[in-house]
Amino acid sequence: MTATTQTAQHGLSEHSHGAGVPIQTRYERLRSTNVSDFPAISPREEQWRYCSPDRLKGLDADVLAEFVGDLAVKHSEGVTTAWVGADHSAFGSAGIPEERPSAAAWQSAKQAYLITLPAESKSEATVEVISESNEPSAIHLIVEAKKFAEATVIIDHKGNAILSENIEIIVGDEAQLTVISIQDWNDESVHASTQMAKLGRNSKLKHLVVSLGGKTVRVASSTEFTQPGGDVEMLGMYFADAGQYLENRLYVDHAVPNCKSRVTYKGALQGEKAHTVWVGDVLIRMAAEGTDTYELNRNLLLTDGARADSVPNLEIETGKIEGAGHASASGRFDDEQLFYLQARGITELEARRLVVRGFLNEIIQQIGNEDLEARLSNSIEAELARSGS
Amino acid sequence: MSKLEIKNLHVTVDTDQGTKEILKGVDLVINSGESHAIMGPNGSGKSTLAYTIAGHPKYTVTQGEILLDGEDVLEMSVDERARAGLFLAMQYPVEIPGVSVSNFLRTAKTAIDGEAPALRTWIKDVKGAMDNLKMDSTFTERNVNEGFSGGEKKRHEILQMELLKPKFAVLDETDSGLDVDALKVVSEGVNRAKESNDFGLLLITHYTRILKYIKPDFVHVFVAGKIAEQGGPELADRLEAEGYDRYVSA
Ligand SMILES: Nc1ncnc2c1ncn2[C@@H]1O[C@H](COP(=O)(O)OP(=O)(O)O)[C@@H](O)[C@H]1O
Numbered sequence: 001m002t003a004t005t006q007t008a009q010h011g012l013s014e015h016s017h018g019a020g021v022p023i024q025t026r027y028e029r030l031r032s033t034n035v036s037d038f039p040a041i042s043p044r045e046e047q048w049r050y051c052s053p054d055r056l057k058g059l060d061a062d063v064l065a066e067f068v069g070d071l072a073v074k075h076s077e078g079v080t081t082a083w084v085g086a087d088h089s090a091f092g093s094a095g096i097p098e099e100r101p102s103a104a105a106w107q108s109a110k111q112a113y114l115i116t117l118p119a120e121s122k123s124e125a126t127v128e129v130i131s132e133s134n135e136p137s138a139i140h141l142i143v144e145a146k147k148f149a150e151a152t153v154i155i156d157h158k159g160n161a162i163l164s165e166n167i168e169i170i171v172g173d174e175a176q177l178t179v180i181s182i183q184d185w186n187d188e189s190v191h192a193s194t195q196m197a198k199l200g201r202n203s204k205l206k207h208l209v210v211s212l213g214g215k216t217v218r219v220a221s222s223t224e225f226t227q228p229g230g231d232v233e234m235l236g237m238y239f240a241d242a243g244q245y246l247e248n249r250l251y252v253d254h255a256v257p258n259c260k261s262r263v264t265y266k267g268a269l270q271g272e273k274a275h276t277v278w279v280g281d282v283l284i285r286m287a288a289e290g291t292d293t294y295e296l297n298r299n300l301l302l303t304d305g306a307r308a309d310s311v312p313n314l315e316i317e318t319g320k321i322e323g324a325g326h327a328s329a330s331g332r333f334d335d336e337q338l339f340y341l342q343a344r345g346i347t348e349l350e351a352r353r354l355v356v357r358g359f360l361n362e363i364i365q366q367i368g369n370e371d372l373e374a375r376l377s378n379s380i381e382a383e384l385a386r387s388g389s
Numbered sequence: 390m391s392k393l394e395i396k397n398l399h400v401t402v403d404t405d406q407g408t409k410e411i412l413k414g415v416d417l418v419i420n421s422g423e424s425h426a427i428m429g430p431n432g433s434g435k436s437t438l439a440y441t442i443a444g445h446p447k448y449t450v451t452q453g454e455i456l457l458d459g460e461d462v463l464e465m466s467v468d469e470r471a472r473a474g475l476f477l478a479m480q481y482p483v484e485i486p487g488v489s490v491s492n493f494l495r496t497a498k499t500a501i502d503g504e505a506p507a508l509r510t511w512i513k514d515v516k517g518a519m520d521n522l523k524m525d526s527t528f529t530e531r532n533v534n535e536g537f538s539g540g541e542k543k544r545h546e547i548l549q550m551e552l553l554k555p556k557f558a559v560l561d562e563t564d565s566g567l568d569v570d571a572l573k574v575v576s577e578g579v580n581r582a583k584e585s586n587d588f589g590l591l592l593i594t595h596y597t598r599i600l601k602y603i604k605p606d607f608v609h610v611f612v613a614g615k616i617a618e619q620g621g622p623e624l625a626d627r628l629e630a631e632g633y634d635r636y637v638s639a
């Protein structure tokens with residue numbers, strides 16, 4: 001049995017009347033480490049449908065500068081870090097670029113920062129990526145969890161950036177890895193991040209993307225299963241203010257049998273021209289029998305003038321699966337909830353806080369790190385206070 | 390001793406067909422310690438009265454006033470009214486996803502009192518009130534009204550009333566959707582709260598059955614946006630026997 005859902009592709013053909021763009025299956029999309037293989041970015045391409053090239057401030061150029069700023073790294077015993085070149089076995093082992101800014105960063109960042117999480121033990125690492133650049137620049141990180149590792153890595157982006165980033169995530173056989181990527185940039189920053197994960201046999205990845213600060217933040221996260229028994233949870237949370245553009249693109253490639261994926265992204269928006277985009281591509285290939293997948297995106301629009309696009313795409317090449325589903329909903333702030341809370345003496349601002357925090361709680365509770373949970377809660381409260389509503 | 394006065398209240402609501410007047414001159418005075426029942430057919434405007442007292446933004450007061458101990462309630466925001474001592478147990482309580490009952494109750498209590506309750510006594514108070522209402526202790530971990538049965542929603546409303554200790558409580562059809570046992574438990578909760586806090590009660594109901602458990606001092610028959618008749622508890626008995634027909638057809 002073959003069933004294909006092609007919401008995004010339909011949108012694409014709408015935007016390209018007469019161009020005769022063939023509807024391609026997700027894995028046929030161009031992949032290359034060579035930036036010149038990619039045409040100039042155009043809204044006619046599905047992946048650039050929402051993000052206009054001028055938002056990227058030059059990240060789509062052929063050549064980018066090396067990263068300017070600091071990597072502040074803390075880690076537990078047993079974790080090793082090193083700068084490695086393209087000749088290193090880990091380099092390029094989790095995936096290769098599918099988009100122009102990603103390929104540009106691939107070629108421009110001559111070395112990658114490799115964090116290795118030791119086999120058969122528990123470990124953790126925090127990497128603060130503190131950018132100080134105001135020209136288009138590039139960085140490449142690799143997170144590798146060895147066999148049976150149990151590890152958490154927090155990648156915390158801050159500062160001023162025009163940055164294209166590749167993060168490779170390698171989850172070894174039977175490893176359990178949590179990767180949390182926080183985008184908390186200063187206001188004018190532009191960030192294109194490509195996070196590619198490859199999962200080994202019976203491994204488990206929890207991937208969490210939190211986008212708060214920055215003018216344009218576009219994170220493309222993908223998971224590829226290489227062996228049966230893989231389990232991925234892709235979680236995301238974002239809060240867009242007036243003028244902010246936050247995009248999240250997901251791609252889960254079920255290429256082998258008996259893997260499980262859960263995608264849950266939640267976003268809040270407030271203010272004029274706050275714009276978020278969520279696109280979730282899930283592909284279940286012919287061989288991927290016994291797949292179990294579900295993806296969900298919900299957006300809460302707190303004010304007029306904000307816009308949330310949400311596009312789930314489920315492409316299924318085999319009927320022999322456990323389950324496949326998706327849900328997507330964007331709704332306005334519910335005045336009845338506000339009334340109910342205010343009728344219990346709670347002020348309007350506090351009531352909004354409660355509702356938004358409640359909405360995002362499902363994601364925040366997944367972090368499993370009290371300091372970080374508290375920090376994100378505070379950030380959300382600061383965002384809400386900023387609206388002055 | 391407090392007094393809630395409603396004088397010549399006219400209320401409109403905006404509908405697709407234009408502005409519609411629902412309340413057409415309501416007069417009512419409630420003192421602390423008194424229990425008033427408002428009874429009336431569906432669509433007569435009972436909930437509109439309740440929402441207007443609480444300050445729901447959908448309803449516009451075009452004439453008249455509401456005073457709480459002489460203070461102009463209509464000038465107050467919804468939350469100010471609650472902090473001034475008005476409480477509405479909703480006919481249709483809304484879900485607040487991701488907000489636990491325990492967080493909600495504590496936040497509301499803190500807002501009403503102007504300071505956070507002492508933790509130890511608060512936990513004891515919540516537990517005691519929940520035991521009385523025959524609510525399971527895991528209830529506080531659930532999200533507000535999410536997946537609650539009809540009966541659980543109503544118990545939760547009464548739980549809030551017990552804990553927030555208002556000066557005046559308006560109960561909008563708290564009896565509807567309750568089975569016999571639940572009706573008894575909820576009614577006992579109301580009576581207990583009334584005994585300990587001596588608040589004024591405005592009990593809105595379509596049926597007489599809850600009046601077996603909660604004895605009203607005054608009964609008002611509400612028809613077409615105003616009070617058509619008032620009397621003592623005996624009026625409820627007559628309604629039980631005769632229904633609303635004679636008011637509606639009149
Ligand atoms: N928000 C509203 N929008 C439109 N019509 C309303 C609204 N609220 C109440 N009404 C109308 O006002 C009348 C009285 O409603 P309500 O106060 O709910 O009556 P009751 O509680 O006595 O059943 C009904 O005809 C109802 O349809």
Ligand SMILES: [Mg+2]
Nearest residue numbers: 435436480562
């Ligand atoms: Mg009603």
